[in-house]
Amino acid sequence: MDSHDWKSDYRLWLPLALLAWALAWLVRDPFIADWDGFDYAACIVQGVPSPLGLGRALFLAYNRALWLVAHHGFGLRPEDAYLVIKYGVMAQTGPAVVGLYALYRELTAERNAALLSALMVALSPLYVVYSGRGMSEIPGILLWSWSLWWMLRSLRQQRAGQYLMAAALFGLSANVREFAIFYLPVVALAGWLYGQRWKVSLAAMALASLAAVAGPVFWLLSWPEYYLPAVRTWYALSAHERLEHPVTIRNLWLLAGYAFICSPAATLLAPVAFYNSARKLLSERHGRVLLCISLFGLLSVIVLIANHDLAVNPRYLLTGLVGIAPLCGWWLAGWLSATRWRRAVLSSLSALTLLSLIGMAIFLERVQWPRTRAARDYAVKISVLPEQAVFIVGRRTPLVNFHQRIGARPDWQTVPYGSGWPDDKLGEVIDSHLKAGRPVYVDFDAALWSEGMRDHSREAAGLQMIRQSYRLEAVKDSLCLIVGRK
Numbered sequence: 001m002d003s004h005d006w007k008s009d010y011r012l013w014l015p016l017a018l019l020a021w022a023l024a025w026l027v028r029d030p031f032i033a034d035w036d037g038f039d040y041a042a043c044i045v046q047g048v049p050s051p052l053g054l055g056r057a058l059f060l061a062y063n064r065a066l067w068l069v070a071h072h073g074f075g076l077r078p079e080d081a082y083l084v085i086k087y088g089v090m091a092q093t094g095p096a097v098v099g100l101y102a103l104y105r106e107l108t109a110e111r112n113a114a115l116l117s118a119l120m121v122a123l124s125p126l127y128v129v130y131s132g133r134g135m136s137e138i139p140g141i142l143l144w145s146w147s148l149w150w151m152l153r154s155l156r157q158q159r160a161g162q163y164l165m166a167a168a169l170f171g172l173s174a175n176v177r178e179f180a181i182f183y184l185p186v187v188a189l190a191g192w193l194y195g196q197r198w199k200v201s202l203a204a205m206a207l208a209s210l211a212a213v214a215g216p217v218f219w220l221l222s223w224p225e226y227y228l229p230a231v232r233t234w235y236a237l238s239a240h241e242r243l244e245h246p247v248t249i250r251n252l253w254l255l256a257g258y259a260f261i262c263s264p265a266a267t268l269l270a271p272v273a274f275y276n277s278a279r280k281l282l283s284e285r286h287g288r289v290l291l292c293i294s295l296f297g298l299l300s301v302i303v304l305i306a307n308h309d310l311a312v313n314p315r316y317l318l319t320g321l322v323g324i325a326p327l328c329g330w331w332l333a334g335w336l337s338a339t340r341w342r343r344a345v346l347s348s349l350s351a352l353t354l355l356s357l358i359g360m361a362i363f364l365e366r367v368q369w370p371r372t373r374a375a376r377d378y379a380v381k382i383s384v385l386p387e388q389a390v391f392i393v394g395r396r397t398p399l400v401n402f403h404q405r406i407g408a409r410p411d412w413q414t415v416p417y418g419s420g421w422p423d424d425k426l427g428e429v430i431d432s433h434l435k436a437g438r439p440v441y442v443d444f445d446a447a448l449w450s451e452g453m454r455d456h457s458r459e460a461a462g463l464q465m466i467r468q469s470y471r472l473e474a475v476k477d478s479l480c481l482i483v484g485r486k
Contacts, residue, residue, distance in 0.1 A: 015093035028132035031376040038398035042405035051234035057215025058175035078406040085134030093131035100143030117329025125360035140177025155194035167204035171211030182300035237419035258314040273331035297323020393446030445478040
């Protein structure tokens, strides 16, 4: 019997898939919760590429096709395009977990190790949260896991042709989400470890690399007048954001805290697993591949220390978790089989995982979902405002831009929040709009201007200037109309 075969383990992976689907249904978002989610929804309505990452071309392409079917076949409104992405992600969360189980069974050749590894990801609070959102993480994990499984199986069976095709698919998965970029060296290293000729391994690496950049290359060649300026603008804004929020030693503490949120079990087990398993794994072929993937997973976590955006994006740690989990699961399965403390250890890890999920549920119920519902209600509140309106609304900026991009309010404009904030030129921007006859609205709700885990708000001075220098007329709640200079 093939010890790497996963299909006969349906009594394990089928409940895993059902659990993932059930959790996705329970945590599904009532609206769009992430800024990227607004961008994706607008892109599939407009049929344009996104400047984010490598363009997410494959992710946007299949969602664009689904949107066209839903729009023309079932009358789905552009304002509800996010539903296509969200329910598509929810449908994929089960197969993504099964893909991880198949990959981890291929890597460890052990049923218990594969199960424990897959559970660490499936029960990760961040995996669960994003299984109910219209984002690219779950689809990215789906294609990443199945393509890597196919590649490793092909290598084990010495099928060079399939190895090359799987390597290309693995690279292509970066056009859904860029997980594969952090694991690209695995393509060549795995080929070498499984005894492939170096020319074949290098050819596989080249295919994976070319496939990874296929999306942006396609847009550069087919629509350069749109894509190139959008990418330049995005990178310029990111560079400005790095200057405004430089990386500090604080990222170390954020990384440790976010790692525990991402997976308490993996965070506690990873140091022990790496320390105690390296020598044994190096003595076996599939063990060396397992160690290699886990090391690149660890590296993808370490590089986050230098990421200025870590403070507001804990989901980035999922990139490393999918690579580190199989090592943790493999070590834990072996250790449990040799210790009398297995029940106490499993109970402790289960309790930690359950507590983290309960904490996630409390956060969603008391913090995230009220914010998301508030964004949905905010769209209703501003829908009665003039067609030529300009908005200074902080975290609601993506919402306004979304309605402008999909054509619901094509003449609305915003004063950018975050990296595009005009700082000391804010007064000039407001005056130019007022002179052009455009009504300018500002929202002083503190929740719209909070910086999350960042230590300061660059917009605070500008908001204070508006209060001191302009006459304001209350519209509703904290939303005001700027009438003119005092």
